[in-house]
Amino acid sequence: MDTRIKAGGRSAKPYEHNRARMLISCPDGPGIVAAVSHFLHQHGANIVQSDQYTMDPEGGMFFMRIEFDLEQLADRVAGLKADFQTIADKFEMQWNLYPLSQKKKIAILVSKEDHCLVELLWHWQAGDLDADISMVISNHPDMKEYVESFGIPYYHIPVTPDTKAEAERKQLEIINGKVDLIVLARYMQIVSPSLIEPYRNRIINIHHSFLPAFVGGKPYAQAYDRGVKIIGATAHYVTEELDGGPIIEQDVQRVSHRDDVSELKRIGRTIERVVLARAVKWHIEDRILVHQNKTVVFI
Amino acid sequence: MDTRIKAGGRSAKPYEHNRARMLISCPDGPGIVAAVSHFLHQHGANIVQSDQYTMDPEGGMFFMRIEFDLEQLADRVAGLKADFQTIADKFEMQWNLYPLSQKKKIAILVSKEDHCLVELLWHWQAGDLDADISMVISNHPDMKEYVESFGIPYYHIPVTPDTKAEAERKQLEIINGKVDLIVLARYMQIVSPSLIEPYRNRIINIHHSFLPAFVGGKPYAQAYDRGVKIIGATAHYVTEELDGGPIIEQDVQRVSHRDDVSELKRIGRTIERVVLARAVKWHIEDRILVHQNKTVVFI
Amino acid sequence: MDTRIKAGGRSAKPYEHNRARMLISCPDGPGIVAAVSHFLHQHGANIVQSDQYTMDPEGGMFFMRIEFDLEQLADRVAGLKADFQTIADKFEMQWNLYPLSQKKKIAILVSKEDHCLVELLWHWQAGDLDADISMVISNHPDMKEYVESFGIPYYHIPVTPDTKAEAERKQLEIINGKVDLIVLARYMQIVSPSLIEPYRNRIINIHHSFLPAFVGGKPYAQAYDRGVKIIGATAHYVTEELDGGPIIEQDVQRVSHRDDVSELKRIGRTIERVVLARAVKWHIEDRILVHQNKTVVFI
Amino acid sequence: MDTRIKAGGRSAKPYEHNRARMLISCPDGPGIVAAVSHFLHQHGANIVQSDQYTMDPEGGMFFMRIEFDLEQLADRVAGLKADFQTIADKFEMQWNLYPLSQKKKIAILVSKEDHCLVELLWHWQAGDLDADISMVISNHPDMKEYVESFGIPYYHIPVTPDTKAEAERKQLEIINGKVDLIVLARYMQIVSPSLIEPYRNRIINIHHSFLPAFVGGKPYAQAYDRGVKIIGATAHYVTEELDGGPIIEQDVQRVSHRDDVSELKRIGRTIERVVLARAVKWHIEDRILVHQNKTVVFI
Structure with a gap:
C-alpha cells in the first residue's frame, strides 16, 4: 500500500492535546511577565516555552509568546480566555490563544x-x-x-x-x-x-x-x-x-x-x-x- | 590625535548603570517564571528582555536569562541577591546576577x-x-x-x-x-x-x-x-x-x-x-x- | 490534463544536438592545452566552455573539462574519438567524450x-x-x-x-x-x-x-x-x-x-x-x- | 622584536619570479584557445591554470585567464608581448599580461x-x-x-x-x-x-x-x-x-x-x-x- 499518497498531515503527539500557545503584544511596562506567568501558574498551567522581546526599551512595545500545558485543556480553554481578559485589559494587550489540537x-x-x-x-x-x-x-x-x-x-x-x-x-x-x-x-x-x-x-x-x-x-x-x-x-x-x-x-x-x-x-x-x-x-x-x-x- | 590607538573599550550607555542580567538553571517545574518575574516586579525591576528554554518537556532542565532595569541598582544589588536566595533554594536553582556596570x-x-x-x-x-x-x-x-x-x-x-x-x-x-x-x-x-x-x-x-x-x-x-x-x-x-x-x-x-x-x-x-x-x-x-x-x- | 505527472525529463535545446563534453586527466606537462585545443580546432569544433586545473604545479596532475560544438556531431563522434587517441596516448590521458544527445x-x-x-x-x-x-x-x-x-x-x-x-x-x-x-x-x-x-x-x-x-x-x-x-x-x-x-x-x-x-x-x-x-x-x-x-x- | 609592526607584504615564493597571468576578452569564435595555447607552448611557457567562459554561446563574448610559467620571464616578457599582438589583433582581443614579480x-x-x-x-x-x-x-x-x-x-x-x-x-x-x-x-x-x-x-x-x-x-x-x-x-x-x-x-x-x-x-x-x-x-x-x-x- 502506498502510504505516502494516502496519508496526510500527522497524528498529534500525546502531550499536544493539552498544549496551547499565547501570542501577546502590548505597550511595555512593569509587571507584564509577572502578571501573565502568575495567571497561568494560578490556573494550573505549566509553561514549557516562553519568549519575550521589548522593541525599544524606552517606552516601546512588548511581545510575548508562551507555550504551556494544562490538564483537560479542551474543557477549560473558554474559561481561561474569559479570565485572562482582565489582565489583557489592564495592559492594553492584543492577544490570542491557540490550542494545538485545533489545527x-x-x-x-x-x-x-x-x-x-x-x-x-x-x-x-x-x-x-x-x-x-x-x-x-x-x-x-x-x-x-x-x-x-x-x-x-x-x-x-x-x-x-x-x-x-x-x-x-x-x-x-x-x-x-x-x-x-x-x-x-x-x-x-x-x-x-x-x-x-x-x-x-x-x-x-x-x-x-x-x-x-x-x-x-x-x-x-x-x-x-x-x-x-x-x-x-x-x-x-x-x-x-x-x-x-x-x-x-x-x-x-x-x-x-x-x-x-x-x-x-x-x-x-x-x-x-x-x-x-x-x-x-x-x-x-x-x-x-x-x-x-x-x-x-x-x- | 590618533584616537584609535589610545582609546579602549567603550563608555557605558546611560541606561546601563541600572541594568543587570540573571542566568538561571534548574529542574523544570510549575511556577518558576511566575516566581522570578513576581519577585523582580515586587522589587521594582522592569524586565527588558527575557528568554526561557525547557530541555525535554517531560522532567527536563529549565534555563532562563533575564535582563532588567532597577533604579539605583548599585545600592540595592546586594539586598536583591540576598532576597532572591529564598526562591533559588525553593527551585534548586543555579543562578548568577551580573550588573552591567561591573565589566x-x-x-x-x-x-x-x-x-x-x-x-x-x-x-x-x-x-x-x-x-x-x-x-x-x-x-x-x-x-x-x-x-x-x-x-x-x-x-x-x-x-x-x-x-x-x-x-x-x-x-x-x-x-x-x-x-x-x-x-x-x-x-x-x-x-x-x-x-x-x-x-x-x-x-x-x-x-x-x-x-x-x-x-x-x-x-x-x-x-x-x-x-x-x-x-x-x-x-x-x-x-x-x-x-x-x-x-x-x-x-x-x-x-x-x-x-x-x-x-x-x-x-x-x-x-x-x-x-x-x-x-x-x-x-x-x-x-x-x-x-x-x-x-x-x-x- | 495533468502535464506534471505525465511529462518527464525535458526536450533538448536545439544547439545541444551538436554539443559534447570531454573530461581529461593526465600528468601535467607542457603543451597539453595547446594539443587538445589545436586538435578540436582542426576538426572544426568550437569550444564554448573550458576549465583546467593543475594539482600541485610541480609535477602534479592536470585536469580538463571542455564543452564544444561540432556540426553533425552524431556522424563524426566515432572518428573524432579514434583520432584523439593519438594525443591521449602521447600525454598518458584518461579521458571520456560525452555527446549531450546521449542522455x-x-x-x-x-x-x-x-x-x-x-x-x-x-x-x-x-x-x-x-x-x-x-x-x-x-x-x-x-x-x-x-x-x-x-x-x-x-x-x-x-x-x-x-x-x-x-x-x-x-x-x-x-x-x-x-x-x-x-x-x-x-x-x-x-x-x-x-x-x-x-x-x-x-x-x-x-x-x-x-x-x-x-x-x-x-x-x-x-x-x-x-x-x-x-x-x-x-x-x-x-x-x-x-x-x-x-x-x-x-x-x-x-x-x-x-x-x-x-x-x-x-x-x-x-x-x-x-x-x-x-x-x-x-x-x-x-x-x-x-x-x-x-x-x-x-x- | 615585534615582527608584526615592522614587516609588510610578503616575500615571493621562488616559482613566482617566472610566473605571469594573462587576461583576455574578445568576441567568441573558433580557434581562440588553440591559438593562445599554441602561442604559449611555442614560446616555452607552461600553463599552470586556465579558465575560460563564453557569455551567450551564440555570438557572445569570450573571456580567458591564463597563469603560466616561463623561464627567465623578466628578460623575455617584452618580446612575448610584442609577439602576442599579432594574435590579439586577429581575434580583436582586449588583453593584459601581468608578471607576478611586478607587485x-x-x-x-x-x-x-x-x-x-x-x-x-x-x-x-x-x-x-x-x-x-x-x-x-x-x-x-x-x-x-x-x-x-x-x-x-x-x-x-x-x-x-x-x-x-x-x-x-x-x-x-x-x-x-x-x-x-x-x-x-x-x-x-x-x-x-x-x-x-x-x-x-x-x-x-x-x-x-x-x-x-x-x-x-x-x-x-x-x-x-x-x-x-x-x-x-x-x-x-x-x-x-x-x-x-x-x-x-x-x-x-x-x-x-x-x-x-x-x-x-x-x-x-x-x-x-x-x-x-x-x-x-x-x-x-x-x-x-x-x-x-x-x-x-x-x-
Missing part, C-alpha cells in the same frame, strides 16, 4: 509554477507541517490531478481581465471564513483587497529578491546584466502595498557569471520553496507577531 | 599566530566588546609591542618541556582571581588543569573543524587530500577532555579543489577569528548557560 | 525515507536534471504507486539477512549495464561489492555530516547532546571504504539548542536532498573528475 | 570608520594580499599614527564644500600614475570624475546592501523598520553612476528583530570588511574581467 486550515493559491506547491505538500506529507490543507485554488487546471491525489479539493478559477471581478467573488466565497491562512505559492495574480482586510497578517506571499533590488520588469535578466553574486527570496505578509508587507523570512544563494538567466531562475525557485516553507511553518506554529510593518519571529 | 575582565592567551588576537582587539577598540582586556599572555615575545600600544600589559612566559611546570605556575599566579574569562586565541599549549577547575565554563578555545573530522596530525592536509568542500571552526569551553568541551559557536566556509593546503589554512584563520569573536561577545553578554556538555545560547 | 540513465535506490527520491523526481520533472530515470529499486514496497505515476519502473527487492545474497544478485541483474549512474537516495543497505567495481565513481551516496563527527550509533542524538550549532550533509562516490569515498558536495545549516533530535533530523533531511540533487546534477553534466580519493568539480 | 601598488582612501582599513592592513601583514600598499589618503587625520606605524605614508586632505575642487586636485596629483588600484575603504566622499576615467575598473568601493534595497537616507533604520532578516554588502568598481558599477563580490548575514539599528550597523561593518578584502584580493590576483556593466570573476 489551522490552509488555502494554497497557485498559478502554473508548481515548485512551491510541491514543497508544501511534501512537508505536509512528511508530517512537518502541523495543519490541514483545506483546498488548492488555481487560475490554471494543470495541477488538478496531482493535488487531488492527496485527497485535497482543487478549485480551478480562471482569471481574465473580463472575468477578474467575478473570479475574485468566487474565490472570496470559497475561502472566506473557511480557512485560517492563505498561502500564495507563486500565485501570479493580485489578491483582491476584499481578501486582504479579513486576512490581515494571514496571507503569506513569496517573491524573488536581489541585492540590489531591480525596478521594472524581468528582474532576473537585470540581475544577470548587472552580474549579481547573490540572489534570494522573501516571504512576507500581504498588504495593500504590493510586495511591501512585513517580511517573515528571507534567504539567499551564491551565483556566478556562469549562471545564465534560466539558471538564475532555477536557483531562485529552490530558494523560494525553502523560504516559503519556513514562513508557513512558523505561522502555523504561532511564532510570528506583527507590529506596524515588521515581524517579530520567535524561533 | 568582565579578560585574559587573552596567544602563541605566534596573531589573527584571533588582532580580531578581538579590533572589536574591543570599536566598542563592540563590552569588557576590559586585562592582560595578554604568550609563550612568544612577538606581539609585545603591538599589544602594549593598546595600553594592555603583555606577559611573555616561555614554555619548554623543562620549564612547563614553572610556566604554568607563573600563569596561574598572574591570572587566577584577576580575570573573569580566559580566551585561548590560538594558544598552542595545553592549559594547566589547575586553571580549568577554577575557570570551569570560563575558558574559551577556538579550533578548526571539518566535515568529516580528521583524526591525527595535519588536519588541513588530510582535508585537502579528501577534497572537502566545507571547512569550519568551533569555539568551545575548555574541559579536561581535549577539544571535547561544550560547543558555543561554529561557522563554516565553502572551499574547492582549487584551494591548496595553505589557502585552506588562510580561510580557516578567517573563520576562526569570526567564530571566536562571537563566542567571546556572547559570554561577555551573559548569553550562555552550560548543562552537562552542552550550551544553551540565548541570542 | 545518461539513472537507477535510484531507496529505502523507506522518501525525501531524496521526491527531490530528484521534482528536479527531473522540472527539466533541471538532463537525464533518464530508468528505474527505482527499493527494499520496501511503499513508493511503488508514487514512482509508477511518473511512468518509471519500480522494483521491490526485499533484503533480509537470509536473502541478502539473492537480493544483491537480482539487483546486479537489473542494474548492471543498463544504467550509467546509481544514486543511493537514502538506501539503508550496504551496496554489493560486485556493483562498486563496475560502477567506480558512478555510485553517489548521501549521508549526514557533523562538526565534529560523531563515532558510533545515533549521530543525531550525539550531536544534540554535544549541542552542535551546525549540521550538514555530504554526497560522495561510493568506494569499498564505508562513507570514505571522494566527496562531491557538502552543505550545512545552523541549528540551536531549541532543535530537539527529531527537529535536527528534519533539518538534516532538507540538507540531504539539496546536496544530493546538486551532486547528481553535476555528475550528469560531466563536471566531476576523480583523482585518488578526491574530486575536482568544475562548476 | 600592484594600492592607494587606500578612508574617512572616519576604520574597519575596512584595519582589515586590509591585517591581510597585507599576514601576507595574504600580494601587493604594495603605497599610501593611505583620508579627509580626516585620525588614522595617521596607526597607518604610519606600518611604514605607509598617510596623506590628510580635508574636504569641505569650499575646498572640494582643491582637495580633488591634490588627490589626483598624489595618486595618478603612482598606483595601480584605488580602494575606497569607507571613503564617504564622491570620487572625482577626473580619477574615474584613468582608473576605470581599477577603483573598488564597498557599500551596504539590503533585500530589498531602500531608497533615501538612513538605510539601516529603514531596514530595521521593515524587519529585514538578511543584510549584506557589495563591492563594485566605481563608475560615473553612483553605486551602479560592476559588482565584484557580495555577501550577507542573517539578522533578527532583536538586532537594533546600531547592531545592524555593527554586523554590516563585519560583512563590509570581509567582502572588500575578497574583492581587493581577486583584483590583485587578476581574477576579474569586466564586460559592459558586469564582472566575470575566475575563482
Whole structure:
C-alpha cells in the first residue's frame, strides 16, 4: 500500500492535546511577565516555552509568546480566555490563544509554477507541517490531478481581465471564513483587497529578491546584466502595498557569471520553496507577531 | 590625535548603570517564571528582555536569562541577591546576577599566530566588546609591542618541556582571581588543569573543524587530500577532555579543489577569528548557560 | 490534463544536438592545452566552455573539462574519438567524450525515507536534471504507486539477512549495464561489492555530516547532546571504504539548542536532498573528475 | 622584536619570479584557445591554470585567464608581448599580461570608520594580499599614527564644500600614475570624475546592501523598520553612476528583530570588511574581467 499518497498531515503527539500557545503584544511596562506567568501558574498551567522581546526599551512595545500545558485543556480553554481578559485589559494587550489540537486550515493559491506547491505538500506529507490543507485554488487546471491525489479539493478559477471581478467573488466565497491562512505559492495574480482586510497578517506571499533590488520588469535578466553574486527570496505578509508587507523570512544563494538567466531562475525557485516553507511553518506554529510593518519571529 | 590607538573599550550607555542580567538553571517545574518575574516586579525591576528554554518537556532542565532595569541598582544589588536566595533554594536553582556596570575582565592567551588576537582587539577598540582586556599572555615575545600600544600589559612566559611546570605556575599566579574569562586565541599549549577547575565554563578555545573530522596530525592536509568542500571552526569551553568541551559557536566556509593546503589554512584563520569573536561577545553578554556538555545560547 | 505527472525529463535545446563534453586527466606537462585545443580546432569544433586545473604545479596532475560544438556531431563522434587517441596516448590521458544527445540513465535506490527520491523526481520533472530515470529499486514496497505515476519502473527487492545474497544478485541483474549512474537516495543497505567495481565513481551516496563527527550509533542524538550549532550533509562516490569515498558536495545549516533530535533530523533531511540533487546534477553534466580519493568539480 | 609592526607584504615564493597571468576578452569564435595555447607552448611557457567562459554561446563574448610559467620571464616578457599582438589583433582581443614579480601598488582612501582599513592592513601583514600598499589618503587625520606605524605614508586632505575642487586636485596629483588600484575603504566622499576615467575598473568601493534595497537616507533604520532578516554588502568598481558599477563580490548575514539599528550597523561593518578584502584580493590576483556593466570573476 502506498502510504505516502494516502496519508496526510500527522497524528498529534500525546502531550499536544493539552498544549496551547499565547501570542501577546502590548505597550511595555512593569509587571507584564509577572502578571501573565502568575495567571497561568494560578490556573494550573505549566509553561514549557516562553519568549519575550521589548522593541525599544524606552517606552516601546512588548511581545510575548508562551507555550504551556494544562490538564483537560479542551474543557477549560473558554474559561481561561474569559479570565485572562482582565489582565489583557489592564495592559492594553492584543492577544490570542491557540490550542494545538485545533489545527489551522490552509488555502494554497497557485498559478502554473508548481515548485512551491510541491514543497508544501511534501512537508505536509512528511508530517512537518502541523495543519490541514483545506483546498488548492488555481487560475490554471494543470495541477488538478496531482493535488487531488492527496485527497485535497482543487478549485480551478480562471482569471481574465473580463472575468477578474467575478473570479475574485468566487474565490472570496470559497475561502472566506473557511480557512485560517492563505498561502500564495507563486500565485501570479493580485489578491483582491476584499481578501486582504479579513486576512490581515494571514496571507503569506513569496517573491524573488536581489541585492540590489531591480525596478521594472524581468528582474532576473537585470540581475544577470548587472552580474549579481547573490540572489534570494522573501516571504512576507500581504498588504495593500504590493510586495511591501512585513517580511517573515528571507534567504539567499551564491551565483556566478556562469549562471545564465534560466539558471538564475532555477536557483531562485529552490530558494523560494525553502523560504516559503519556513514562513508557513512558523505561522502555523504561532511564532510570528506583527507590529506596524515588521515581524517579530520567535524561533 | 590618533584616537584609535589610545582609546579602549567603550563608555557605558546611560541606561546601563541600572541594568543587570540573571542566568538561571534548574529542574523544570510549575511556577518558576511566575516566581522570578513576581519577585523582580515586587522589587521594582522592569524586565527588558527575557528568554526561557525547557530541555525535554517531560522532567527536563529549565534555563532562563533575564535582563532588567532597577533604579539605583548599585545600592540595592546586594539586598536583591540576598532576597532572591529564598526562591533559588525553593527551585534548586543555579543562578548568577551580573550588573552591567561591573565589566568582565579578560585574559587573552596567544602563541605566534596573531589573527584571533588582532580580531578581538579590533572589536574591543570599536566598542563592540563590552569588557576590559586585562592582560595578554604568550609563550612568544612577538606581539609585545603591538599589544602594549593598546595600553594592555603583555606577559611573555616561555614554555619548554623543562620549564612547563614553572610556566604554568607563573600563569596561574598572574591570572587566577584577576580575570573573569580566559580566551585561548590560538594558544598552542595545553592549559594547566589547575586553571580549568577554577575557570570551569570560563575558558574559551577556538579550533578548526571539518566535515568529516580528521583524526591525527595535519588536519588541513588530510582535508585537502579528501577534497572537502566545507571547512569550519568551533569555539568551545575548555574541559579536561581535549577539544571535547561544550560547543558555543561554529561557522563554516565553502572551499574547492582549487584551494591548496595553505589557502585552506588562510580561510580557516578567517573563520576562526569570526567564530571566536562571537563566542567571546556572547559570554561577555551573559548569553550562555552550560548543562552537562552542552550550551544553551540565548541570542 | 495533468502535464506534471505525465511529462518527464525535458526536450533538448536545439544547439545541444551538436554539443559534447570531454573530461581529461593526465600528468601535467607542457603543451597539453595547446594539443587538445589545436586538435578540436582542426576538426572544426568550437569550444564554448573550458576549465583546467593543475594539482600541485610541480609535477602534479592536470585536469580538463571542455564543452564544444561540432556540426553533425552524431556522424563524426566515432572518428573524432579514434583520432584523439593519438594525443591521449602521447600525454598518458584518461579521458571520456560525452555527446549531450546521449542522455545518461539513472537507477535510484531507496529505502523507506522518501525525501531524496521526491527531490530528484521534482528536479527531473522540472527539466533541471538532463537525464533518464530508468528505474527505482527499493527494499520496501511503499513508493511503488508514487514512482509508477511518473511512468518509471519500480522494483521491490526485499533484503533480509537470509536473502541478502539473492537480493544483491537480482539487483546486479537489473542494474548492471543498463544504467550509467546509481544514486543511493537514502538506501539503508550496504551496496554489493560486485556493483562498486563496475560502477567506480558512478555510485553517489548521501549521508549526514557533523562538526565534529560523531563515532558510533545515533549521530543525531550525539550531536544534540554535544549541542552542535551546525549540521550538514555530504554526497560522495561510493568506494569499498564505508562513507570514505571522494566527496562531491557538502552543505550545512545552523541549528540551536531549541532543535530537539527529531527537529535536527528534519533539518538534516532538507540538507540531504539539496546536496544530493546538486551532486547528481553535476555528475550528469560531466563536471566531476576523480583523482585518488578526491574530486575536482568544475562548476 | 615585534615582527608584526615592522614587516609588510610578503616575500615571493621562488616559482613566482617566472610566473605571469594573462587576461583576455574578445568576441567568441573558433580557434581562440588553440591559438593562445599554441602561442604559449611555442614560446616555452607552461600553463599552470586556465579558465575560460563564453557569455551567450551564440555570438557572445569570450573571456580567458591564463597563469603560466616561463623561464627567465623578466628578460623575455617584452618580446612575448610584442609577439602576442599579432594574435590579439586577429581575434580583436582586449588583453593584459601581468608578471607576478611586478607587485600592484594600492592607494587606500578612508574617512572616519576604520574597519575596512584595519582589515586590509591585517591581510597585507599576514601576507595574504600580494601587493604594495603605497599610501593611505583620508579627509580626516585620525588614522595617521596607526597607518604610519606600518611604514605607509598617510596623506590628510580635508574636504569641505569650499575646498572640494582643491582637495580633488591634490588627490589626483598624489595618486595618478603612482598606483595601480584605488580602494575606497569607507571613503564617504564622491570620487572625482577626473580619477574615474584613468582608473576605470581599477577603483573598488564597498557599500551596504539590503533585500530589498531602500531608497533615501538612513538605510539601516529603514531596514530595521521593515524587519529585514538578511543584510549584506557589495563591492563594485566605481563608475560615473553612483553605486551602479560592476559588482565584484557580495555577501550577507542573517539578522533578527532583536538586532537594533546600531547592531545592524555593527554586523554590516563585519560583512563590509570581509567582502572588500575578497574583492581587493581577486583584483590583485587578476581574477576579474569586466564586460559592459558586469564582472566575470575566475575563482
